Amino acid sequence: MFNKLCIIGVGLIGGSIAKTARLQNLATVIVGFGREDDVQNLQTARQIGVIDAYYLDIAVAVADADLVIIATPVASTADVLRLLQPYWSANTVYTDVGSTKGSVLAAAQAVFGQVPDNFVPAHPIAGAEQSGVLAAVDGLFANKRLIITPVETTDTEALRKIQRFWQGLGSAVSVMEATHHDQILAATSHLPHILAFALVDMLGHKDEQSEIFKYAAGGFKDFTRIASSDPGMWTAICEANKQEILPLIDQLQMELAKLHDLLAADDYSQLFATFAYAKTARQRFLEQFDKQQNQLQ
Amino acid sequence: MFNKLCIIGVGLIGGSIAKTARLQNLATVIVGFGREDDVQNLQTARQIGVIDAYYLDIAVAVADADLVIIATPVASTADVLRLLQPYWSANTVYTDVGSTKGSVLAAAQAVFGQVPDNFVPAHPIAGAEQSGVLAAVDGLFANKRLIITPVETTDTEALRKIQRFWQGLGSAVSVMEATHHDQILAATSHLPHILAFALVDMLGHKDEQSEIFKYAAGGFKDFTRIASSDPGMWTAICEANKQEILPLIDQLQMELAKLHDLLAADDYSQLFATFAYAKTARQRFLEQFDKQQNQLQ
Structure with a gap:
């Protein structure tokens, strides 16, 4: 070609x-x-x-x-x-x-x-x-x-x-359009990377970190996989897409504040509803993901 | 026996x-x-x-x-x-x-x-x-x-x-001791589950969610795997270990605020340092994880 x-x-x-x-x-x-x-x-x-x-x-x-x-x-x-x-x-x-x-x-x-x-x-x-x-x-x-x-x-x-x-x-x-691409990728890729880096950075600074890591299992390994990505590349991506990433961090903080407050207030029916909504939403993602894989193959 | x-x-x-x-x-x-x-x-x-x-x-x-x-x-x-x-x-x-x-x-x-x-x-x-x-x-x-x-x-x-x-x-x-167990598991398991539920709940409520999920890739799939866990079981775990989980959500909020502020202030050297620290910390986890797997087998 x-x-x-x-x-x-x-x-x-x-x-x-x-x-x-x-x-x-x-x-x-x-x-x-x-x-x-x-x-x-x-x-x-x-x-x-x-x-x-x-x-x-x-x-x-x-x-x-x-x-x-x-x-x-x-x-x-x-x-x-x-x-x-x-x-x-x-x-x-x-x-x-x-x-x-x-x-x-x-x-x-x-x-x-x-x-x-x-x-x-x-x-x-x-x-x-x-x-x-x-x-x-x-x-x-x-x-x-x-x-x-x-x-x-x-x-x-x-x-x-x-x-x-x-x-x-x-x-x-x-x-x-490029702006649309940057919005989508901020949500599906950039935010999850920042979250994974944040979690591992936070746990890695704890005095008991070696014990924490000792009892971490496969779920933790999968969840933090993207925290092993190249720090330089991800700093550059954050810089390049800063305008889309910052509001998403804000939104996630609001979401975490919501979960924190539900738990603090013993509102377990709302906490359950949130977890259940997330499970269903991920199921939608999985079905779309698998369908695409089949179409593409 | x-x-x-x-x-x-x-x-x-x-x-x-x-x-x-x-x-x-x-x-x-x-x-x-x-x-x-x-x-x-x-x-x-x-x-x-x-x-x-x-x-x-x-x-x-x-x-x-x-x-x-x-x-x-x-x-x-x-x-x-x-x-x-x-x-x-x-x-x-x-x-x-x-x-x-x-x-x-x-x-x-x-x-x-x-x-x-x-x-x-x-x-x-x-x-x-x-x-x-x-x-x-x-x-x-x-x-x-x-x-x-x-x-x-x-x-x-x-x-x-x-x-x-x-x-x-x-x-x-x-x-x-039970209290020690609950502290460790809050960090390695309960907090990551809450984070995964939070992220997918947040994205799942966006108008453009189907497009977001369409372009999500394998990294997103791994990162959100634990958001497919049983909502009832995880509500009960949150309730049972509330005292350990709440301060960890607070700490993660502070960590996210730190990353947000570094990015907002264009402090890319500190952002890089945080990502690099996380990558190194995860490497320590992986080495321990692999060593254990080998010892156990």
Whole structure:
């Protein structure tokens, strides 16, 4: 489908894109770009065949590429776009994988004055706690959702190409506005991560923490899994989506205050009603989740 | 080891005890007791061979039993003890599986004036979101922790028998004071459950909930798994351990307020430090968890 795919940042996500794109014949040549301090990772990526070559010179890396994917942490999108700007080509489609999309559009606007027509912001809703190319796997995006957040001026042909590319990687592609994406992800991903970090930080500061952890079981392990995510990446996501996240923290605090007060007041019928509502709501989520998995497979 | 084991309440926990006890030859005869409205479940339990017989008459059920296990929801412990009282025998060891232990001791004290010497309160740290005897599995307690919370007057021989019984079911047995148990479980189990219920309740009340759930991924599924737990059981646990849970909700509120304020103030270095601390703390938990699993296996 593409002749030369250039991946900026060959980590877990970039590496998994490369691996799957190669297996699915979505690109003839796949190259990587990184900075000096990323050389070891890039060498590994080439050695294990995830990429065909890597370059530390952006001009060489993107020369003749018809697809450029920015797969660096979301905080560095502006820097990467600034790096790409002198070599920006009308014959190339550009996309990214950032977890927040308003911040990515803002970065593009800041660098280019307006979002380039051939830049198609996208976000694969997939990931893991690990990072680096050795964590990359073929199939990371299979049966997962991918959201594209174009602007009014986005070239429809470029959008169509990114859509097909991700469908080729196995994803179910949705298109929506960036602000809408950021609202949804704040609720389903950013808030839960903050909650998990908050709980483990709080317990980890207790004098009896080693005993607490000693008697914690599988439920605790699952619940706190996302607290093992990369702190730098999540700080950047919080910064980028601050406006959506802050009111959600407020809402959750109100919810916790409600539960606290119900318990303090021995209002067990209301407490039961709240728990029962949550169980039913999660059941709705599970049914939708399973249905999607079946549809996507 | 025991001649006749009587299980009061043959659900997920009671049924799993029966299944494993039979396989491990820990009891010659295993019978169940339940109320009229539990007859269908008891019939199933007998049909699938989890128990040898069941009785709706407590006198018959516990006659000649040398081990009686109360495996009903924690809120009904007092009622069950009251039912057992006329037939209480010095030749029998009694135990329970309640998730909160202070409330169980209080129930025993209320019914008997003081905790009987041959009543050994215990709590297997294992479970699942399902309930009923059909969810029971052999091995539910293998490599899991079990906590015994005796009082000063608890008969050491009775304690030893319960300890050996649970070791026979595959558990790693610890002994500690009930108040200490309740503090630890409030942190590792009760608070996370409340948090999961709170998050899903909050999101489930949003107008855009179906879209939120549509784009929620595996991380959300894991994080909210415990929000599918039984609302009645968790209301009872909250009631029984209210004194330990309320201050923990307060502490978590303060922690969330801290994160909120750091983000609002753009203090990303402190936000990063908090996330990084949590990640490291969870790593300590994981290492301990894995070490235990290896030791127990």
